Amino acid sequence: MKKHISFQPERRLRSALRRPGGLTADEAIARAKQRLETIRDSTIEALDAKIDSLGVQVASGDTVDDLYFSASEIYAIAGSFGLKHVALAAESLCDLLTDEEMDEEAGSVAPTKAMVVAIGVHVDAFRALRALEGASDPKASEHLIAGLKQVVAHTLANRAR
């Protein structure tokens, strides 16, 4: 007796994409970049608001999972708009909020005091990195990112003890 069904599905996407007309990869990508530029200012404004709201989230007792959601949103927006150092700082915050030693329950409660301090450091760093965006010398931004990694490593090491 056959244990599974296997079939070739209809390839509607392929048929639609191969219709006459359309754009080459270079044309499509260039136009998509132009479209992204039309929402750059409003989205980056929202990114700044999201950074400001991290502190409010912590104060109002939001869970680690909620904070991770915000951090990953900052990461995704910053990355899509080329804010490299802000994206790296957000990645560092995500690392803090998804540590491998953390059990599943830890995501559904408010962060520990040590984590709150580390989150605050990240919020300050986000603001500094936004101010440094476009600076000709990236050293200050790189230095900040290196510092954030140390903060995360220190916070997680102390929790593991």
Add this chain to the structure above:
Amino acid sequence: MTGATNHQVKLNFQSVKILLLEQSPHGLDILSQIFFGFGARDCLKATTIEEAQRIVREKKIDLMFVDINLKGGDGLDFVRWLRRSEIEVNQATPVVVVSANGSNQTVIAARNAGASFFLVKPLTPESVFGRVVYVMKDNRDFIIAKNYAGPDRRVRFEGVPAGVDPRRSTDLTSELGDAKEPNLTQSDLDSFFKPQKVSL
């Protein structure tokens, strides 16, 4: 740009119907603007699994982009539901799962949920276009079995299907937990979904 993309071939997105499931309104804006730039006219947006399910019941969709990280839910729950839904026109529609977390564990969970491909954030026009080309070239059979429904994933054994207890201590489970390792590179991710059958 992915090496798999032929820059001279034209793709016509005008009639492609796309469903985007993403909790963040800004994430939805980014993705929809990318697709509009490609020439798409019909991007349906959902911020919850329930909204996405309603759209899938009512419309014929050609391509779906689903974020794993939904508040109060998991995008992979939607993928599993879709693959078991028996909604004939959409059950086998290609699904690209997107996530900021590209760890081995997350990618395997996406594949076992029935995802067609995986794309790690941040999303850019280049990465999204490259993934659509991958999806377009995908020739895998669609499988419906007791413990799995989705594109044929017989590339190599990476773990037991959802709901089945592992038999060996080295078996991976399909449960999605916290990340235990760094993100995979996009080429590593692609190797999990590469349509190469093995002899069984």
